[in-house]
Amino acid sequence: MSAVACTVALWTSSALAQDGARLASQLCAACHGVHGDSKSPMFPKLNAQSTDYLVAQLKGFRQHMRGESDARSYMWAIASQLDDATVASLADYYSRQTPTSGAAGDAALMAEGRKIFEQGLPDKGVPACASCHGAQGHGNGQFPRLAGQHADYILRQIEVFQNGTRANAPVMSAVAHTLGAADAKAVATFLQSQ
Ligand code: HEC
Ligand code: HEC
Known part of the structure:
Protein backbone atom coordinates (compact mmCIF):
# COMPACT_ATOMS: atom_id res chain seq x y z
CA MET A 1 0.00 0.00 0.00
CA SER A 2 2.69 2.49 0.92
CA ALA A 3 4.43 1.71 -2.37
CA VAL A 4 1.28 2.72 -4.20
CA ALA A 5 0.92 5.95 -2.20
CA CYS A 6 4.56 6.68 -2.90
CA THR A 7 4.05 6.23 -6.65
CA VAL A 8 1.13 8.66 -6.55
CA ALA A 9 3.15 11.18 -4.57
CA LEU A 10 5.87 11.03 -7.21
CA TRP A 11 3.34 11.49 -9.95
CA THR A 12 1.46 14.37 -8.41
CA SER A 13 4.65 16.23 -7.75
CA SER A 14 5.40 16.17 -11.47
CA ALA A 15 4.16 18.63 -14.03
CA LEU A 16 2.07 15.86 -15.56
CA ALA A 17 -0.15 15.51 -12.51
CA GLN A 18 -3.18 16.78 -14.39
CA ASP A 19 -2.79 14.37 -17.24
CA GLY A 20 -5.50 11.88 -16.29
CA ALA A 21 -4.81 9.51 -19.17
CA ARG A 22 -1.17 9.08 -18.20
CA LEU A 23 -1.82 8.67 -14.50
CA ALA A 24 -4.55 6.17 -15.36
CA SER A 25 -2.24 4.02 -17.44
CA GLN A 26 0.75 4.26 -15.11
CA LEU A 27 -1.02 3.75 -11.81
CA CYS A 28 -4.78 3.08 -11.82
CA ALA A 29 -4.54 0.43 -14.57
CA ALA A 30 -2.64 -1.88 -12.21
CA CYS A 31 -5.93 -2.52 -10.43
CA HIS A 32 -8.72 -1.06 -12.58
CA GLY A 33 -7.41 -2.52 -15.86
CA VAL A 34 -6.30 -0.97 -19.13
CA HIS A 35 -8.74 1.86 -20.02
CA GLY A 36 -10.70 1.02 -16.86
CA ASP A 37 -11.74 -2.38 -18.20
CA SER A 38 -10.97 -4.25 -14.98
CA LYS A 39 -10.66 -8.01 -15.29
CA SER A 40 -11.08 -8.81 -11.59
CA PRO A 41 -14.27 -8.35 -9.56
CA MET A 42 -12.07 -7.11 -6.72
CA PHE A 43 -11.71 -3.87 -8.71
CA PRO A 44 -14.67 -1.99 -10.22
CA LYS A 45 -14.67 -1.19 -13.92
CA LEU A 46 -14.32 2.53 -14.52
CA ASN A 47 -14.75 2.59 -18.31
CA ALA A 48 -17.67 4.80 -19.42
CA GLN A 49 -18.54 5.60 -15.81
CA SER A 50 -20.41 8.89 -15.28
CA THR A 51 -18.05 11.89 -14.93
CA ASP A 52 -19.93 13.44 -12.01
CA TYR A 53 -20.05 10.13 -10.17
CA LEU A 54 -16.30 9.58 -10.62
CA VAL A 55 -15.51 13.05 -9.32
CA ALA A 56 -17.82 12.55 -6.34
CA GLN A 57 -16.25 9.18 -5.46
CA LEU A 58 -12.65 10.37 -5.72
CA LYS A 59 -13.40 13.42 -3.57
CA GLY A 60 -15.41 11.18 -1.27
CA PHE A 61 -12.47 8.79 -0.77
CA ARG A 62 -10.33 11.83 -0.01
CA GLN A 63 -12.81 12.88 2.67
CA HIS A 64 -13.18 9.30 3.94
CA MET A 65 -16.87 9.31 3.04
CA ARG A 66 -16.83 5.68 1.90
CA GLY A 67 -15.84 3.66 4.95
CA GLU A 68 -16.02 0.07 3.67
CA SER A 69 -12.77 -1.79 4.22
CA ASP A 70 -11.74 -2.11 0.56
CA ALA A 71 -12.16 1.64 0.06
CA ARG A 72 -10.08 2.30 3.18
CA SER A 73 -7.32 -0.13 2.24
CA TYR A 74 -6.98 0.84 -1.39
CA MET A 75 -8.50 4.19 -2.27
CA TRP A 76 -8.13 6.50 0.73
CA ALA A 77 -4.36 6.85 0.42
CA ILE A 78 -4.43 7.11 -3.37
CA ALA A 79 -7.17 9.74 -3.43
CA SER A 80 -5.45 11.77 -0.71
CA GLN A 81 -2.69 12.49 -3.24
CA LEU A 82 -5.02 13.77 -5.98
CA ASP A 83 -5.86 17.46 -6.27
CA ASP A 84 -9.12 18.70 -7.81
CA ALA A 85 -7.64 19.25 -11.27
CA THR A 86 -6.24 15.71 -11.34
CA VAL A 87 -9.56 14.29 -10.15
CA ALA A 88 -11.36 16.16 -12.94
CA SER A 89 -8.87 14.95 -15.53
CA LEU A 90 -9.11 11.30 -14.40
CA ALA A 91 -12.92 11.45 -14.38
CA ASP A 92 -12.96 12.95 -17.86
CA TYR A 93 -10.58 10.26 -19.12
CA TYR A 94 -12.50 7.29 -17.69
CA SER A 95 -15.92 8.60 -18.72
CA ARG A 96 -14.72 8.58 -22.36
CA GLN A 97 -13.51 4.98 -22.38
CA THR A 98 -15.49 2.36 -24.31
CA PRO A 99 -17.86 0.33 -22.11
CA THR A 100 -17.50 -3.46 -21.99
CA SER A 101 -19.95 -6.11 -20.89
CA GLY A 102 -19.14 -9.14 -18.78
CA ALA A 103 -20.15 -12.79 -18.94
CA ALA A 104 -23.82 -13.77 -19.01
CA GLY A 105 -25.17 -15.98 -16.23
CA ASP A 106 -28.05 -18.39 -15.77
C1 HEC B 1 -4.03 -1.05 -5.51
C2 HEC B 1 -5.26 -1.17 -6.26
C3 HEC B 1 -5.91 0.14 -6.72
C4 HEC B 1 -5.32 1.18 -7.40
C5 HEC B 1 -3.87 1.35 -7.82
C6 HEC B 1 -6.40 2.13 -7.68
N1 HEC B 1 -7.58 1.66 -7.18
FE1 HEC B 1 -9.40 2.58 -7.33
N2 HEC B 1 -10.29 1.08 -6.27
C7 HEC B 1 -9.62 -0.04 -5.78
C8 HEC B 1 -10.58 -0.88 -5.09
C9 HEC B 1 -10.30 -2.19 -4.38
C10 HEC B 1 -11.83 -0.23 -5.18
C11 HEC B 1 -13.16 -0.72 -4.64
C12 HEC B 1 -13.35 -0.23 -3.24
C13 HEC B 1 -14.58 -0.83 -2.64
O1 HEC B 1 -14.93 -1.98 -2.93
O2 HEC B 1 -15.19 -0.14 -1.87
C14 HEC B 1 -11.60 1.00 -5.92
C15 HEC B 1 -12.59 1.92 -6.23
C16 HEC B 1 -12.41 3.03 -7.04
C17 HEC B 1 -13.46 3.91 -7.47
C18 HEC B 1 -14.94 3.78 -7.15
C19 HEC B 1 -15.63 3.12 -8.35
C20 HEC B 1 -17.09 2.91 -8.16
O3 HEC B 1 -17.70 2.29 -9.05
O4 HEC B 1 -17.66 3.35 -7.16
C21 HEC B 1 -12.88 4.88 -8.25
C22 HEC B 1 -13.57 6.04 -8.94
C23 HEC B 1 -11.48 4.59 -8.31
N3 HEC B 1 -11.22 3.45 -7.56
C24 HEC B 1 -10.56 5.32 -9.05
C25 HEC B 1 -9.20 5.07 -9.08
C26 HEC B 1 -8.24 5.91 -9.77
C27 HEC B 1 -8.60 7.14 -10.59
C28 HEC B 1 -7.01 5.38 -9.55
C29 HEC B 1 -5.66 5.92 -9.99
C30 HEC B 1 -5.37 7.29 -9.57
C31 HEC B 1 -7.20 4.18 -8.75
N4 HEC B 1 -8.55 4.04 -8.47
C32 HEC B 1 -6.20 3.33 -8.35
C33 HEC B 1 -8.28 -0.34 -5.95
C34 HEC B 1 -7.34 0.45 -6.59
C1 HEC C 1 -33.62 6.70 -5.98
C2 HEC C 1 -32.47 6.53 -6.84
C3 HEC C 1 -31.84 5.13 -6.88
C4 HEC C 1 -32.46 3.92 -7.12
C5 HEC C 1 -33.94 3.65 -7.37
C6 HEC C 1 -31.41 2.94 -7.15
N1 HEC C 1 -30.19 3.52 -6.92
FE1 HEC C 1 -28.38 2.57 -6.87
N2 HEC C 1 -27.46 4.34 -6.47
C7 HEC C 1 -28.09 5.55 -6.36
C8 HEC C 1 -27.10 6.57 -6.10
C9 HEC C 1 -27.34 8.06 -5.90
C10 HEC C 1 -25.84 5.92 -6.06
C11 HEC C 1 -24.47 6.55 -5.84
C12 HEC C 1 -24.10 6.53 -4.42
C13 HEC C 1 -22.83 7.29 -4.15
O1 HEC C 1 -22.75 8.46 -4.57
O2 HEC C 1 -21.94 6.72 -3.55
C14 HEC C 1 -26.12 4.50 -6.30
C15 HEC C 1 -25.13 3.52 -6.31
C16 HEC C 1 -25.36 2.19 -6.57
C17 HEC C 1 -24.35 1.16 -6.59
C18 HEC C 1 -22.85 1.36 -6.39
C19 HEC C 1 -22.17 1.42 -7.74
C20 HEC C 1 -20.68 1.53 -7.69
O3 HEC C 1 -20.09 1.64 -8.79
O4 HEC C 1 -20.09 1.47 -6.62
C21 HEC C 1 -24.96 -0.02 -6.87
C22 HEC C 1 -24.33 -1.40 -7.00
C23 HEC C 1 -26.38 0.27 -7.02
N3 HEC C 1 -26.59 1.62 -6.83
C24 HEC C 1 -27.34 -0.68 -7.33
C25 HEC C 1 -28.70 -0.42 -7.44
C26 HEC C 1 -29.69 -1.44 -7.71
C27 HEC C 1 -29.40 -2.90 -7.93
C28 HEC C 1 -30.91 -0.80 -7.71
C29 HEC C 1 -32.28 -1.40 -7.90
C30 HEC C 1 -32.65 -2.46 -6.99
C31 HEC C 1 -30.65 0.62 -7.46
N4 HEC C 1 -29.30 0.80 -7.30
C32 HEC C 1 -31.63 1.59 -7.38
C33 HEC C 1 -29.43 5.80 -6.49
C34 HEC C 1 -30.40 4.85 -6.75
Whole structure:
Protein backbone atom coordinates (compact mmCIF):
# COMPACT_ATOMS: atom_id res chain seq x y z
CA MET A 1 0.00 0.00 0.00
CA SER A 2 2.69 2.49 0.92
CA ALA A 3 4.43 1.71 -2.37
CA VAL A 4 1.28 2.72 -4.20
CA ALA A 5 0.92 5.95 -2.20
CA CYS A 6 4.56 6.68 -2.90
CA THR A 7 4.05 6.23 -6.65
CA VAL A 8 1.13 8.66 -6.55
CA ALA A 9 3.15 11.18 -4.57
CA LEU A 10 5.87 11.03 -7.21
CA TRP A 11 3.34 11.49 -9.95
CA THR A 12 1.46 14.37 -8.41
CA SER A 13 4.65 16.23 -7.75
CA SER A 14 5.40 16.17 -11.47
CA ALA A 15 4.16 18.63 -14.03
CA LEU A 16 2.07 15.86 -15.56
CA ALA A 17 -0.15 15.51 -12.51
CA GLN A 18 -3.18 16.78 -14.39
CA ASP A 19 -2.79 14.37 -17.24
CA GLY A 20 -5.50 11.88 -16.29
CA ALA A 21 -4.81 9.51 -19.17
CA ARG A 22 -1.17 9.08 -18.20
CA LEU A 23 -1.82 8.67 -14.50
CA ALA A 24 -4.55 6.17 -15.36
CA SER A 25 -2.24 4.02 -17.44
CA GLN A 26 0.75 4.26 -15.11
CA LEU A 27 -1.02 3.75 -11.81
CA CYS A 28 -4.78 3.08 -11.82
CA ALA A 29 -4.54 0.43 -14.57
CA ALA A 30 -2.64 -1.88 -12.21
CA CYS A 31 -5.93 -2.52 -10.43
CA HIS A 32 -8.72 -1.06 -12.58
CA GLY A 33 -7.41 -2.52 -15.86
CA VAL A 34 -6.30 -0.97 -19.13
CA HIS A 35 -8.74 1.86 -20.02
CA GLY A 36 -10.70 1.02 -16.86
CA ASP A 37 -11.74 -2.38 -18.20
CA SER A 38 -10.97 -4.25 -14.98
CA LYS A 39 -10.66 -8.01 -15.29
CA SER A 40 -11.08 -8.81 -11.59
CA PRO A 41 -14.27 -8.35 -9.56
CA MET A 42 -12.07 -7.11 -6.72
CA PHE A 43 -11.71 -3.87 -8.71
CA PRO A 44 -14.67 -1.99 -10.22
CA LYS A 45 -14.67 -1.19 -13.92
CA LEU A 46 -14.32 2.53 -14.52
CA ASN A 47 -14.75 2.59 -18.31
CA ALA A 48 -17.67 4.80 -19.42
CA GLN A 49 -18.54 5.60 -15.81
CA SER A 50 -20.41 8.89 -15.28
CA THR A 51 -18.05 11.89 -14.93
CA ASP A 52 -19.93 13.44 -12.01
CA TYR A 53 -20.05 10.13 -10.17
CA LEU A 54 -16.30 9.58 -10.62
CA VAL A 55 -15.51 13.05 -9.32
CA ALA A 56 -17.82 12.55 -6.34
CA GLN A 57 -16.25 9.18 -5.46
CA LEU A 58 -12.65 10.37 -5.72
CA LYS A 59 -13.40 13.42 -3.57
CA GLY A 60 -15.41 11.18 -1.27
CA PHE A 61 -12.47 8.79 -0.77
CA ARG A 62 -10.33 11.83 -0.01
CA GLN A 63 -12.81 12.88 2.67
CA HIS A 64 -13.18 9.30 3.94
CA MET A 65 -16.87 9.31 3.04
CA ARG A 66 -16.83 5.68 1.90
CA GLY A 67 -15.84 3.66 4.95
CA GLU A 68 -16.02 0.07 3.67
CA SER A 69 -12.77 -1.79 4.22
CA ASP A 70 -11.74 -2.11 0.56
CA ALA A 71 -12.16 1.64 0.06
CA ARG A 72 -10.08 2.30 3.18
CA SER A 73 -7.32 -0.13 2.24
CA TYR A 74 -6.98 0.84 -1.39
CA MET A 75 -8.50 4.19 -2.27
CA TRP A 76 -8.13 6.50 0.73
CA ALA A 77 -4.36 6.85 0.42
CA ILE A 78 -4.43 7.11 -3.37
CA ALA A 79 -7.17 9.74 -3.43
CA SER A 80 -5.45 11.77 -0.71
CA GLN A 81 -2.69 12.49 -3.24
CA LEU A 82 -5.02 13.77 -5.98
CA ASP A 83 -5.86 17.46 -6.27
CA ASP A 84 -9.12 18.70 -7.81
CA ALA A 85 -7.64 19.25 -11.27
CA THR A 86 -6.24 15.71 -11.34
CA VAL A 87 -9.56 14.29 -10.15
CA ALA A 88 -11.36 16.16 -12.94
CA SER A 89 -8.87 14.95 -15.53
CA LEU A 90 -9.11 11.30 -14.40
CA ALA A 91 -12.92 11.45 -14.38
CA ASP A 92 -12.96 12.95 -17.86
CA TYR A 93 -10.58 10.26 -19.12
CA TYR A 94 -12.50 7.29 -17.69
CA SER A 95 -15.92 8.60 -18.72
CA ARG A 96 -14.72 8.58 -22.36
CA GLN A 97 -13.51 4.98 -22.38
CA THR A 98 -15.49 2.36 -24.31
CA PRO A 99 -17.86 0.33 -22.11
CA THR A 100 -17.50 -3.46 -21.99
CA SER A 101 -19.95 -6.11 -20.89
CA GLY A 102 -19.14 -9.14 -18.78
CA ALA A 103 -20.15 -12.79 -18.94
CA ALA A 104 -23.82 -13.77 -19.01
CA GLY A 105 -25.17 -15.98 -16.23
CA ASP A 106 -28.05 -18.39 -15.77
CA ALA A 107 -30.92 -17.36 -18.10
CA ALA A 108 -33.69 -17.56 -15.49
CA LEU A 109 -31.63 -15.54 -13.01
CA MET A 110 -30.92 -12.88 -15.64
CA ALA A 111 -34.61 -12.64 -16.57
CA GLU A 112 -35.49 -12.13 -12.91
CA GLY A 113 -32.71 -9.54 -12.61
CA ARG A 114 -33.97 -7.65 -15.63
CA LYS A 115 -37.44 -7.53 -14.14
CA ILE A 116 -36.11 -6.10 -10.87
CA PHE A 117 -33.95 -3.59 -12.72
CA GLU A 118 -36.72 -2.37 -15.00
CA GLN A 119 -39.81 -2.68 -12.80
CA GLY A 120 -38.66 -3.21 -9.22
CA LEU A 121 -40.55 -5.53 -6.88
CA PRO A 122 -43.57 -3.51 -5.74
CA ASP A 123 -44.61 -6.17 -3.18
CA LYS A 124 -41.29 -5.86 -1.37
CA GLY A 125 -40.92 -2.11 -1.81
CA VAL A 126 -37.96 -2.51 -4.20
CA PRO A 127 -37.93 0.45 -6.63
CA ALA A 128 -36.98 0.03 -10.29
CA CYS A 129 -33.21 0.55 -10.48
CA ALA A 130 -33.70 2.00 -13.96
CA SER A 131 -35.57 4.99 -12.51
CA CYS A 132 -32.24 6.34 -11.22
CA HIS A 133 -29.50 4.39 -13.03
CA GLY A 134 -31.07 4.85 -16.49
CA ALA A 135 -33.16 2.56 -18.68
CA GLN A 136 -30.04 0.72 -19.85
CA GLY A 137 -28.08 1.12 -16.62
CA HIS A 138 -25.74 3.59 -18.30
CA GLY A 139 -25.89 6.00 -15.36
CA ASN A 140 -26.14 9.76 -15.45
CA GLY A 141 -24.74 12.53 -13.27
CA GLN A 142 -24.66 11.38 -9.63
CA PHE A 143 -26.14 7.99 -10.59
CA PRO A 144 -23.41 5.52 -11.51
CA ARG A 145 -23.30 3.34 -14.58
CA LEU A 146 -24.04 -0.26 -13.52
CA ALA A 147 -24.17 -1.91 -16.97
CA GLY A 148 -21.18 -4.21 -17.47
CA GLN A 149 -19.97 -3.91 -13.87
CA HIS A 150 -18.65 -7.07 -12.18
CA ALA A 151 -21.52 -8.89 -10.45
CA ASP A 152 -19.38 -9.63 -7.38
CA TYR A 153 -18.45 -5.96 -7.02
CA ILE A 154 -22.14 -4.98 -7.27
CA LEU A 155 -23.05 -7.55 -4.62
CA ARG A 156 -20.30 -6.29 -2.32
CA GLN A 157 -21.55 -2.72 -2.67
CA ILE A 158 -25.14 -3.74 -1.90
CA GLU A 159 -23.76 -5.46 1.19
CA VAL A 160 -21.81 -2.40 2.39
CA PHE A 161 -24.81 -0.13 1.73
CA GLN A 162 -26.82 -2.55 3.88
CA ASN A 163 -24.33 -2.88 6.74
CA GLY A 164 -23.78 0.87 6.85
CA THR A 165 -20.04 0.99 6.16
CA ARG A 166 -20.68 2.77 2.82
CA ALA A 167 -22.90 5.37 4.39
CA ASN A 168 -22.43 8.35 2.07
CA ALA A 169 -25.56 7.74 0.01
CA PRO A 170 -28.72 7.47 2.15
CA VAL A 171 -30.95 7.02 -0.90
CA MET A 172 -29.04 4.02 -2.18
CA SER A 173 -28.73 2.59 1.34
CA ALA A 174 -32.51 2.68 1.64
CA VAL A 175 -32.85 0.87 -1.69
CA ALA A 176 -30.28 -1.75 -0.64
CA HIS A 177 -32.24 -2.54 2.51
CA THR A 178 -35.23 -3.60 0.41
CA LEU A 179 -33.19 -6.21 -1.51
CA GLY A 180 -33.10 -9.82 -0.35
CA ALA A 181 -30.00 -11.91 -1.12
CA ALA A 182 -31.65 -13.70 -4.06
CA ASP A 183 -32.91 -10.40 -5.54
CA ALA A 184 -29.44 -8.86 -5.26
CA LYS A 185 -27.85 -11.87 -6.94
CA ALA A 186 -30.35 -11.76 -9.82
CA VAL A 187 -29.98 -8.06 -10.53
CA ALA A 188 -26.16 -8.20 -10.26
CA THR A 189 -26.01 -11.16 -12.66
CA PHE A 190 -28.20 -9.30 -15.14
CA LEU A 191 -26.20 -6.07 -14.90
CA GLN A 192 -22.80 -7.69 -15.43
CA SER A 193 -23.90 -9.00 -18.82
CA GLN A 194 -25.22 -5.64 -20.09
C1 HEC B 1 -4.03 -1.05 -5.51
C2 HEC B 1 -5.26 -1.17 -6.26
C3 HEC B 1 -5.91 0.14 -6.72
C4 HEC B 1 -5.32 1.18 -7.40
C5 HEC B 1 -3.87 1.35 -7.82
C6 HEC B 1 -6.40 2.13 -7.68
N1 HEC B 1 -7.58 1.66 -7.18
FE1 HEC B 1 -9.40 2.58 -7.33
N2 HEC B 1 -10.29 1.08 -6.27
C7 HEC B 1 -9.62 -0.04 -5.78
C8 HEC B 1 -10.58 -0.88 -5.09
C9 HEC B 1 -10.30 -2.19 -4.38
C10 HEC B 1 -11.83 -0.23 -5.18
C11 HEC B 1 -13.16 -0.72 -4.64
C12 HEC B 1 -13.35 -0.23 -3.24
C13 HEC B 1 -14.58 -0.83 -2.64
O1 HEC B 1 -14.93 -1.98 -2.93
O2 HEC B 1 -15.19 -0.14 -1.87
C14 HEC B 1 -11.60 1.00 -5.92
C15 HEC B 1 -12.59 1.92 -6.23
C16 HEC B 1 -12.41 3.03 -7.04
C17 HEC B 1 -13.46 3.91 -7.47
C18 HEC B 1 -14.94 3.78 -7.15
C19 HEC B 1 -15.63 3.12 -8.35
C20 HEC B 1 -17.09 2.91 -8.16
O3 HEC B 1 -17.70 2.29 -9.05
O4 HEC B 1 -17.66 3.35 -7.16
C21 HEC B 1 -12.88 4.88 -8.25
C22 HEC B 1 -13.57 6.04 -8.94
C23 HEC B 1 -11.48 4.59 -8.31
N3 HEC B 1 -11.22 3.45 -7.56
C24 HEC B 1 -10.56 5.32 -9.05
C25 HEC B 1 -9.20 5.07 -9.08
C26 HEC B 1 -8.24 5.91 -9.77
C27 HEC B 1 -8.60 7.14 -10.59
C28 HEC B 1 -7.01 5.38 -9.55
C29 HEC B 1 -5.66 5.92 -9.99
C30 HEC B 1 -5.37 7.29 -9.57
C31 HEC B 1 -7.20 4.18 -8.75
N4 HEC B 1 -8.55 4.04 -8.47
C32 HEC B 1 -6.20 3.33 -8.35
C33 HEC B 1 -8.28 -0.34 -5.95
C34 HEC B 1 -7.34 0.45 -6.59
C1 HEC C 1 -33.62 6.70 -5.98
C2 HEC C 1 -32.47 6.53 -6.84
C3 HEC C 1 -31.84 5.13 -6.88
C4 HEC C 1 -32.46 3.92 -7.12
C5 HEC C 1 -33.94 3.65 -7.37
C6 HEC C 1 -31.41 2.94 -7.15
N1 HEC C 1 -30.19 3.52 -6.92
FE1 HEC C 1 -28.38 2.57 -6.87
N2 HEC C 1 -27.46 4.34 -6.47
C7 HEC C 1 -28.09 5.55 -6.36
C8 HEC C 1 -27.10 6.57 -6.10
C9 HEC C 1 -27.34 8.06 -5.90
C10 HEC C 1 -25.84 5.92 -6.06
C11 HEC C 1 -24.47 6.55 -5.84
C12 HEC C 1 -24.10 6.53 -4.42
C13 HEC C 1 -22.83 7.29 -4.15
O1 HEC C 1 -22.75 8.46 -4.57
O2 HEC C 1 -21.94 6.72 -3.55
C14 HEC C 1 -26.12 4.50 -6.30
C15 HEC C 1 -25.13 3.52 -6.31
C16 HEC C 1 -25.36 2.19 -6.57
C17 HEC C 1 -24.35 1.16 -6.59
C18 HEC C 1 -22.85 1.36 -6.39
C19 HEC C 1 -22.17 1.42 -7.74
C20 HEC C 1 -20.68 1.53 -7.69
O3 HEC C 1 -20.09 1.64 -8.79
O4 HEC C 1 -20.09 1.47 -6.62
C21 HEC C 1 -24.96 -0.02 -6.87
C22 HEC C 1 -24.33 -1.40 -7.00
C23 HEC C 1 -26.38 0.27 -7.02
N3 HEC C 1 -26.59 1.62 -6.83
C24 HEC C 1 -27.34 -0.68 -7.33
C25 HEC C 1 -28.70 -0.42 -7.44
C26 HEC C 1 -29.69 -1.44 -7.71
C27 HEC C 1 -29.40 -2.90 -7.93
C28 HEC C 1 -30.91 -0.80 -7.71
C29 HEC C 1 -32.28 -1.40 -7.90
C30 HEC C 1 -32.65 -2.46 -6.99
C31 HEC C 1 -30.65 0.62 -7.46
N4 HEC C 1 -29.30 0.80 -7.30
C32 HEC C 1 -31.63 1.59 -7.38
C33 HEC C 1 -29.43 5.80 -6.49
C34 HEC C 1 -30.40 4.85 -6.75
